[in-house]
Every structure is written in C-alpha cells, then in structure tokens.
Amino acid sequence: MQQNDQLSPGYGYEPPVFDRSTIPESLQLTNGERYSVRGLFGRGGFSTVYRAYQRITQDPHINLLSLHSSGKLINPPRGCSEDVIITEPCGPSIRDIMTRASMDAGYGQMATFSISDIKQIGRQIGEALFHLEKLQIYHLDIKAANVTFTNTNVKYKVDSNSTIPIITMSELQIKLIDYGNSMSHWAPGTARPMLAQPQNSRAPEVFMAIFTHQSGASQNEKQQSQFEYMVSTMNATIPEEMIEMSRHGRRCQLNFDFLKNRQENNNQDLLMNLMREDTDLPLFEFLKFVLIFNPTQRPSFEEVLNHEFLTNF
Structure with a gap:
C-alpha cells in the first residue's frame, strides 16, 4: 500500500489515448481498505481496470487471475459504479505487446510471436481453461486482450529483418483474465440469462441461437456477415441437426440461404491461407483439430492439451 496519494508516472502499457484526469488518486472501500491508484490498465465494455498497490493472495491456478477482494467504493471515479473487484496485478496483454511491437516495426505488418512461443503460451491457456472446466466454468471471452503476461515489467524485442516482425519476450509466463x-455450466434446458460471448469471439452455435437468450440477436447484418465469413474460413459443412436446433423457438436471426450458393472453389478466405510460411503448418493443423464447427464433435480440453502441437516443444 502506498503511504501517500502521489500518482506514479503511469503504466507503460496504458491505452494510448485517454483522459488521465479521470484517474483517481486512490480508491477506498466501505470495509476500510484503501488502494493507491498507479495507472489505468484498461477499459472493457462493462468495467474500468486500474493498477493499484495491493496484497496478493495465493493463486488458485498459476495461469488464472486470482481474486484479492471485492466490495463497494466510498469514492467511485466519475462514470463508475460503487462496485469494485480487486485482483492481483498483471503485466501487458498479448494484444498490448503485439500493438506496441507493430508500432516499433513501423506498422508494415502486425508483429507476431514465433511458433515456439505460441506453443508455450497456448499450453498455458489450455491449462487455465482445463482448470476452469474442472470448476464447471465457461470463460467465454478468450482473446489476445484477455491473456496477460505475469511480470508487470516484462520486456520484448522485435526482429524486423524477417518477412513478418517476430516478437521475442523476456519471459512467457501468462495469466488468463477478465x-x-x-458463466457456470448449466443443466440442459435451462434458459440463458444473457447472450453469451462478444461477437468477435462468438462460437457458431451462439450465432445460430442454440446457445443464447430468449430476446434474440442484435445487429443482424453484422452477425450474418461474420457468420458467413466463419463458415467460409473453416470451409465448414453445417450439420443439418444444428440448423434444425437453431430454428427452435425462432430465436435465430441468421439466413442460411447463402449455403445453397456457396462457391466451393473460392478458397480466398480459407484458414490455411493465413500461414506465414511452411514451418507454420503444425500450428494450423492444430487449429483445424480444435476449430470444429459442431460442438458435439470438438475435442475436450484434455485432448487439446495432449495434442502434439502443445506437447512437442
């Protein structure tokens, strides 16, 4: 805990554009706990995350963010509610590093990680999700912004001599956040309280309203476009039973007519076309193993962790 209310110089990976005057000097909970704010970690759709000095509790899992405390603020910042959750601190996210590294490389192409580093990071994400599975919890928002490096002072270098800028990290220990x-696993037939998953990381069965709430979808045109792109990228054949399930309750807003006019020879959107070079093939074979359109045929987390890509470093 900081002994005074002086702000730090800020957080090295703070969002590039934001009003620093909105950052409070400290946060005080109704239970008496007080935290000196060290900067802005980031903002999501439903919350603001600050960096603060705090006690750190023992991790329930090395790759999962642990809860330190929760309560209500006496002095909520402008635009925020009084509810607050205190967690252990984290370093920059994968998205933060890729964005900064791309800027360092001159924005020619998005910087990325080596296959070796992707394996190590992917293995840790799999371990975290497997642990959540044992706890009967769905994360539902896996993306680069929600995977952070553990060390708050982690460093990186960028090799700009290769075709695509390659990032080399000083260390690769990560945590899954946010x-x-x-949501907890639920009994079959239980109504969903809300639409699951942000649109950019939404599973096909969510788009098809097999896994959604009763009020239906929103932004239909965007969802239709993204769903068609997903089908094209995976070159997927949608099981008829999934289409039939999506029609139950009339909650699905998708139009499946595009399936009748698909150009089978048009492969410009195929997943395999994203390969940088032939040495990337093991990664894309792994993605094909994981990204199965029909949820009943997808591998379990245990099977994913036993895949050659995540075991052969």
Missing part, C-alpha cells in the same frame, strides 16, 4: 462474460 471473467466478465464467464
């Missing part, structure tokens, strides 16, 4: 969309 449980704002997480």
Whole structure:
C-alpha cells in the first residue's frame, strides 16, 4: 500500500489515448481498505481496470487471475459504479505487446510471436481453461486482450529483418483474465440469462441461437456477415441437426440461404491461407483439430492439451 496519494508516472502499457484526469488518486472501500491508484490498465465494455498497490493472495491456478477482494467504493471515479473487484496485478496483454511491437516495426505488418512461443503460451491457456472446466466454468471471452503476461515489467524485442516482425519476450509466463462474460455450466434446458460471448469471439452455435437468450440477436447484418465469413474460413459443412436446433423457438436471426450458393472453389478466405510460411503448418493443423464447427464433435480440453502441437516443444 502506498503511504501517500502521489500518482506514479503511469503504466507503460496504458491505452494510448485517454483522459488521465479521470484517474483517481486512490480508491477506498466501505470495509476500510484503501488502494493507491498507479495507472489505468484498461477499459472493457462493462468495467474500468486500474493498477493499484495491493496484497496478493495465493493463486488458485498459476495461469488464472486470482481474486484479492471485492466490495463497494466510498469514492467511485466519475462514470463508475460503487462496485469494485480487486485482483492481483498483471503485466501487458498479448494484444498490448503485439500493438506496441507493430508500432516499433513501423506498422508494415502486425508483429507476431514465433511458433515456439505460441506453443508455450497456448499450453498455458489450455491449462487455465482445463482448470476452469474442472470448476464447471465457461470463460467465454478468450482473446489476445484477455491473456496477460505475469511480470508487470516484462520486456520484448522485435526482429524486423524477417518477412513478418517476430516478437521475442523476456519471459512467457501468462495469466488468463477478465471473467466478465464467464458463466457456470448449466443443466440442459435451462434458459440463458444473457447472450453469451462478444461477437468477435462468438462460437457458431451462439450465432445460430442454440446457445443464447430468449430476446434474440442484435445487429443482424453484422452477425450474418461474420457468420458467413466463419463458415467460409473453416470451409465448414453445417450439420443439418444444428440448423434444425437453431430454428427452435425462432430465436435465430441468421439466413442460411447463402449455403445453397456457396462457391466451393473460392478458397480466398480459407484458414490455411493465413500461414506465414511452411514451418507454420503444425500450428494450423492444430487449429483445424480444435476449430470444429459442431460442438458435439470438438475435442475436450484434455485432448487439446495432449495434442502434439502443445506437447512437442
């Protein structure tokens, strides 16, 4: 805990554009706990995350963000509610590093990680999700912004001599964060309280309203476009039973007519076309193993962790 109310110089990976005057000097909970704010970690759709000095509790899992405390603020910042959740601190996210590294490389192409580093990071994400599975929790928002490096002072270098800028990290220990969309497993037939998953990381069965709430979808045109792109990228054949399930309750807003006019020879959107070079093939074979359109045929987390890509470093 900081002994005074002086702000730090800020956080090195703070969002590039924001009003620093909105950052409070400290946060005080109704239970008496007080935290000196060290900067802005980031803003999500439903919350603002600050960096603060705090006690750190023992991790329930090395790759999962642990809860330190929760309560209500005496002095909520402008535009925020009084509810607050205190967690252990984290370093920059994968998205933060890729964005900064791309800027360092001159924005020619998005910087990325080596296959070796992708394996190590992917293995840790799999371990975290497997642990959540044992706890009967769905995370539902896996993306680069929600995977952070553990060390708050982690460093990186960028090799700009290769075709695509390659990032080399000083260390690769990560944590999975942001449980704002997480839900517990539910009994079959239980109504969903809300639409699961942000659109950019939404599973096909969510788009098809097999896994959604009763009020239906929103932004139909955007969802239709993204769903068609997903089908094209995976070159997927949609099981008839999934289409039939999506029609139950008339909650699905998708139009499946595009399936009748698909150009089978048009492969410009195929997943395999994203390969940088032939050495990337093991990664894309792994993605094909994981990204199965029909949820009943997808591998379990245990099977994913036993895949050659995540075991052969």
